[in-house]
Amino acid sequence: MGAKRGRRSFLKSGAALAGGFTLGPAEDALAQTSASSPMIKGDKDQIAYGDRSKYVKSVRIPHPVGGRPSPDQFGLVFHVAAPLQDSVGVITPSSLHYVATTRGSFIPDIDPREHRLMIHGLVDRPLTFTMDDLKRLPSVTRLHFIECAGNRSSPKAKNVQETHGMTSCAEWTGVLLSSLLKECGLKGSAKWFVAEGAEEVKGASSMPIAKAMDDCIVAYGMNGEAVRPQQGFPLRLMVPGFEGIFHTKYLRRIKLVDQYYMNYNDFGHLDQDHKVAALEYQIGPKSVITFPSGGQQLPGKGFYEISGLAWSGGGAIKLVEVSTDGGRKWNKAEFKGTPQRMAHTRFSYMWDWDGQETELMSRCTDEIGQVQPTRAQIAKYWNKPFDATFSVPGLDNSVQPWKIARDGSVTNGYA
Numbered sequence: 001m002g003a004k005r006g007r008r009s010f011l012k013s014g015a016a017l018a019g020g021f022t023l024g025p026a027e028d029a030l031a032q033t034s035a036s037s038p039m040i041k042g043d044k045d046q047i048a049y050g051d052r053s054k055y056v057k058s059v060r061i062p063h064p065v066g067g068r069p070s071p072d073q074f075g076l077v078f079h080v081a082a083p084l085q086d087s088v089g090v091i092t093p094s095s096l097h098y099v100a101t102t103r104g105s106f107i108p109d110i111d112p113r114e115h116r117l118m119i120h121g122l123v124d125r126p127l128t129f130t131m132d133d134l135k136r137l138p139s140v141t142r143l144h145f146i147e148c149a150g151n152r153s154s155p156k157a158k159n160v161q162e163t164h165g166m167t168s169c170a171e172w173t174g175v176l177l178s179s180l181l182k183e184c185g186l187k188g189s190a191k192w193f194v195a196e197g198a199e200e201v202k203g204a205s206s207m208p209i210a211k212a213m214d215d216c217i218v219a220y221g222m223n224g225e226a227v228r229p230q231q232g233f234p235l236r237l238m239v240p241g242f243e244g245i246f247h248t249k250y251l252r253r254i255k256l257v258d259q260y261y262m263n264y265n266d267f268g269h270l271d272q273d274h275k276v277a278a279l280e281y282q283i284g285p286k287s288v289i290t291f292p293s294g295g296q297q298l299p300g301k302g303f304y305e306i307s308g309l310a311w312s313g314g315g316a317i318k319l320v321e322v323s324t325d326g327g328r329k330w331n332k333a334e335f336k337g338t339p340q341r342m343a344h345t346r347f348s349y350m351w352d353w354d355g356q357e358t359e360l361m362s363r364c365t366d367e368i369g370q371v372q373p374t375r376a377q378i379a380k381y382w383n384k385p386f387d388a389t390f391s392v393p394g395l396d397n398s399v400q401p402w403k404i405a406r407d408g409s410v411t412n413g414y415a
């Protein structure tokens with residue numbers, strides 16, 4: 001089909017609809033709203049805090065990032081992946097937000113009245129903030145994704161939850177770190193900062209001061225309510241576009257320092273120049289088709305809105321292209337809403353499937369011109385043979401192919 005053919009022409013064309021849609025008599029649909037329908041009881045719990053429909057079954061899964069099982073032999077959960085295959089829009093519901101813990105699933109049970117954020121080191125005035133102090137200050141509310149460095153596709157992964165589920169996007173509310181640092185007064189020698197969480201292993205990371213003064217958020221709000229305990233209640237640092245590990249949960253201390261300091265979280269960067277490592281651990285441009293995706297089943301040929309997510313640590317997504325023929329031709333996708341900086345962006349492409357075997361792919365370009373690479377391009381870049389043994393070194397932002405079989409089943413194009 002041509003990219004210019006819009007949704008309207010599909011909906012006017014009976015031939016397109018015939019493939020898969022059920023067009024029953026209208027009375028059947030009307031009958032569904034009759035008074036005999038079962039009702040959800042308005043019990044006390046449902047008044048206080050609403051549940052989703054029992055028919056909606058979308059759940060997170062333990063995710064073996066890097067082959068490490070969750071839970072492990074000691075019962076610790078390290079990685080939990082979001083069900084992106086069921087996602088609509090760009091916000092991940094807080095209950096379905098991916099979770100990554102560097103030391104397993106010990107979630108501190110913090111009383112927000114007791115919680116403090118201390119900012120010290122190379123500042124004129126070290127300050128300690130209570131949660132109430134922070135909430136008095138001017139706030140920002142922004143959409144941002146977080147992605148774990150372990151989020152990678154593999155031939156073994158069956159669906160988008162396994163290939164891409166270690167990223168999520170939420171609306172975060174809090175105070176800009178730059179506002180707090182201005183209150184403290186930065187000394188000229190402050191070049192780096194170390195952010196620390198409140199667990200026994202503090203999950204500290206070194207980050208450049210330029211990032212702190214740019215767009216970091218000390219966040220207490222998530223998707224319209226308090227940050228969830230799994231996401232860092234009562235306070236977490238958002239470092240937009242940086243690898244997930246920098247987004248310090250249970251944030252309790254920020255120390256301004258004059259150089260890069262090696263911390264617990266920086267162990268993964270040991271084999272590289274420290275400064276380069278910290279500066280380069282920015283998520284590359286990445287996109288994935290969530291519908292149709294691995295494990296799903298197309299009922300037959302005809303019209304489908306291909307839908308997916310794109311994001312980049314380099315800024316807002318500028319362009320998404322979709323291929324419906326295994327990468328020969330690339331077509332411009334549409335955005336749902338305006339792409340935000342360092343946020344998931346929903347894209348779509350109208351597709352008329354002819355019922356033949358094919359492969360779907362998406363690739364994106366961000367506002368600074370970075371283009372998402374294919375796995376073959378990455379292999380070439382690293383001068384490695386591109387065969388079954390190839391796995392992407394470092395962060396994996398490769399193009400994800402989904403194979404469509406003639407029977408409409410969708411599988412991982414790497415398998």
Ligand SMILES: Nc1nc2c(c(=O)[nH]1)N[C@H]1C(S)=C(S)[C@@H](COP(=O)(O)O)O[C@H]1N2
Pocket residue numbers: 097098099100101102103146147148149196197198199202203230231232243244245246247248249250
């Ligand atoms: N204090 C603390 N912060 C942390 C972690 C942690 O275990 N403890 N995990 C990090 C890692 S590895 C990632 S990918 C992100 C995950 O954020 P999420 O669990 O809210 O999705 O938080 C980071 N911040």
Ligand SMILES: [Mo]
Pocket residue numbers: 100147148149150244245
């Ligand atoms: Mo992570």
